[in-house]
Amino acid sequence: MPTNLPMACKAQYNKVLQARTPQEKLRQLEIFYSMIPKHKGTEKLRMHVRRQIASLKAQMEEARRKRAYTATYSWLVEKHGAAQIVLLGFTKTGKSSLLAKLTNAKPLIAEYPYATREPEVGMLPYQDIQFQLVEAPSLRPEPESSWNLKPLTLARNADGLILMVDLSANPAGQLSLLLQILEAAKISVKKPKGRVVVDLKTMVPGVQLVGTLKDATHEDVKRLLAEYGVRRAVVKVYGEATLDDVEDALFEGLVYRPALVVGSKADLVNRGEAEAFLEHCRSLNLPALAASNLTGEGLNQIGGKLFQNLDLLRVYTKPPSADKPSPIPFVFKGEATVLDLAERIHRSLAEKFRYAKVWPRGAGSPVRVGGEYRLQDGDVVEIRGG
Known part of the structure; x- marks a missing residue:
């Protein structure tokens, strides 16, 4: 772009x-x-x-x-929980029923199509965290339909997606059309080699570059943003990104949203048909499962699949005077350092940071680490400030 x-x-x-x-x-x-x-x-x-x-x-x-x-x-829904997941699909694929089965939400479940007009929200517990599930109004199969603006806006703002297809009604064709609509809206469900996020709401002074671009320096980024009048921003680089990706991010261009494909109504097809569709999803490098809102098949796998697909990690904090860590974790998406955790707790703690003790999952003794130490899921951290 x-x-x-x-x-x-x-x-x-x-x-x-x-x-x-x-x-x-x-x-x-x-x-x-x-x-x-x-x-x-x-x-x-x-x-x-x-x-x-x-x-x-x-x-x-x-x-x-x-x-x-x-x-x-x-149109956006305020985020709560470890991650916001939008349920996206065509009408009568079982999105409302799935939301009702997995959460405490009470959406309208009707026989007629397009019953959901506004986002419906519920919380899905998974171990010691919760996912916020948001059922979007059903997409229409016409890619340029103005009706699709609301569900696609919700999808762009989400942390991840559940793509719902009906296993009894040409699921491969439904999925193909879903992916076409998402692609036209510049939403990718396949992890790109490189991407950039530009945070313009930061309070840090100047332009900060987190990560490395393939073809540009920090000064190149500052010059590019200055051309658009941007003097304060945090530019986060993931993977093999370029200066063009920075400019694309300014225009709210391509976004990556991890997606889990859920084939609903598994009770209406035989196991061979369901497995053939799952194999089709694997050929597209998309995680998928077959589920039934009627029998409950596959429903207990959704939380774990979401956690794995979103690449989340949970970190537990322990004040120096406490015997046990907090039972409520801090949740990060992707990689995180001890200093990231300190900033999440309070900016002053990051500014006064000296060192931290980390108990890796299952370890009896801590290790002393610096601010750049990369955290793993299940770590217990005790931060010492000045």
Whole structure:
């Protein structure tokens, strides 16, 4: 998506980034769109901005109809628990029934299609953590349908996805269409070789680069962001990312959302048919399981599959004066260091950090470590400050 935009165009996009209300963001986006040069190199950017404009207009129109508009109105669901997982799929695939089976939610379960109009939320316990499950309104099979804006907005904001397909109704075809719709919305369920997250809400001074880019230095990143008027940001690099990926992240471009495919209504097909679909998912490098809301088959595997697929790790803290660690863990996505944990507890603890004691899972004795020590799932940590 990154293109050689004129400086005036980049300056206008900074106004988009600084917008504080949906109305202001819409107005600045429309101006930005009008300034984008029209040529083959900007086609994807123009399409992406058109989708952003359409989504904002739809959200504002829905709020107006409900007479509930506020400056902070959004389709997004506030996150709780270890991770937010959005249930995504076509109508009548069993999403509402699954949510009711796994959580304390009471969604409307109806015989007619498209019964779910608003996100339904429930908490799924797994060992000592909880996943927040959000059932999105069902997608329509037409990729460009404006109806799909809400569920796809929810999917972009989530930490992970459950893709629901009906095993009794051409599940491979359903999955293929789901992936096409997600791809068009720039949501990838396959882990890319490299990606970048740009945090513009940080309070740290200047531009901080966490990680290494293949083709650029810290100074290159600072110059690029300065062209868009960004003077304060934390740029997090994962894998083999490039400077183009940094620019793409500014435009809220491609996002990676780990996905678990759940083939529902396993009670309506024979085991061979279910296994054939699971093998198809494996060929796509997508984790999957067969489940039945009627018999309960596969439901007890979902929590563990989500935990594994999201690459989560739990860390337990122990104050120096305590005999036992806290039973409630801090949860991190991917890699985390002792200093990351200190910052999560309190910024002042990170600033005064001297060393930490870590009890690896199953170990009787601690090891003394520094701030860059990489934590593992199940570690118990005691932090010593100055």
